[in-house]
Amino acid sequence: MTTSPTERNGWSGDGALTDMAASVPKAARKTSRLAGPASTAEQWPEFEAVAQPQLQGAAVRRLAGRRSNNGVGSSNSSSSANIGNNPSKRRWPRVVLIVAAALVVVALLLVAFAACSISRGESSFEGLMANAVIETGANAVSYDEGKTVYYNGHTYVLNEDMVSVLVIGIDRKESAAEDKPVQADAVIVVALDKKTGQATAISIPRDSMVEIGRYADGGYAGVETAQLCLSYGYGDGYETSCEYTTTAVSRTLYNMPINYYFTMDQAGIGPMNDAIGGVTLTPLQTIPKTQIVEGQETTLLGTDAYNYLRWRDKTVLTSSLDRQDRQIQYVKAFAKKTLGAAKSDPGLALSLYNQVSSYSITNMGMDEFSYLASVVMGGNITGLDVISLPGEMVQGEKYAEFYLDKTAVYETILDVYYTQVD
16 A cells, blocks of 8 residues: 555644644643653643544554555554545545546537537538439430439339449559559449438449540540540549549439549558458459458458459459459448447447548548438448449450440339339
8 A cells, every 4th residue: 555645754644643742732742751641641631531542543543554564454444544544545536526527528529529510411412413314214204304204104203312422442553653544443333312321332344335534635525435444544543533433423324413422542442341350251252372262251351351352364354243243242241240330339430431531532521421321320221232233244356345234224223213103
């Protein structure tokens, strides 16, 4: 036990003893020391009656203190006396209460800040679909710019509570030359219903032959049909490239508004994956020079996650589609684990956002992200539905070319963004 300065001087902390001793005349104190208690009692009966029990108690406490300092245990009564008379011991409940109160205040401020952030984010999503002009597919009819559609004998109404975020995975490497074109290797539209929290991901093959903007000498040079992945390369590799790809995807989805984009380069795969403790799945393919074996369940960590999502055999025509299947499998497993963990850790989504921020480009602010995260968490969903747009892969003059099934694409749009009302 640590003793106070007064205890080290032979005083246990009872101020009454010092005060009382000071009140006794010197002569009395001298007589007391020479003649003993009986002489003192005779001369100062009042002092003896009051002080003697306290002096005895002080002696006991001093003895207990010395025993404690010598490593010898003391009785419960002695320990209680020392604790009760130690000012530092008396102060600790107040300190704990002050700290607890401060933590409560901080927690309330954080909750208030989060609520304000979510509220601001919600306001930014109002009316996003109000001015949308949606194109119609073959055999579909609309008289109000795609808000209401008549198709195959049924009536569909656009769900204006939908929000779309384009997720782009790019093949930029830190060691690559600055002037090397960057391509969009993964293109996924996440369509979220603000009212229900339900989300559906639409994966578009990177080699899809679609209309993309062509730019030359810093200016717009028209539209050409080319692989979707090339749309990113026409930009600056950052925001402009994201905007070009977003426009191409919106055009592919019959001019459906794509409100936000979130682009991540391949260097962020490992940190994002490991931030949730890895992703467990049963590999669809064996990945060369790794421990990843088709059909053998494994937990992907670090470079294994990177290799599983990035590798492809370029000698095989459909290698990009095979890789896309692995990416879809991974996204579903990642979403399931993240959504499950977020139920007990509401801050996980924000932590992931911060984790990949240094590897990403987005036009989505913290307010918007906080709002969307709150919508998803409030929707009580446990997984993410992922749809891959169908079509046919053929060998082009030089590179693989994927031709989308336009009827299937339009019907996917109706299933995800519209509500059948008859």
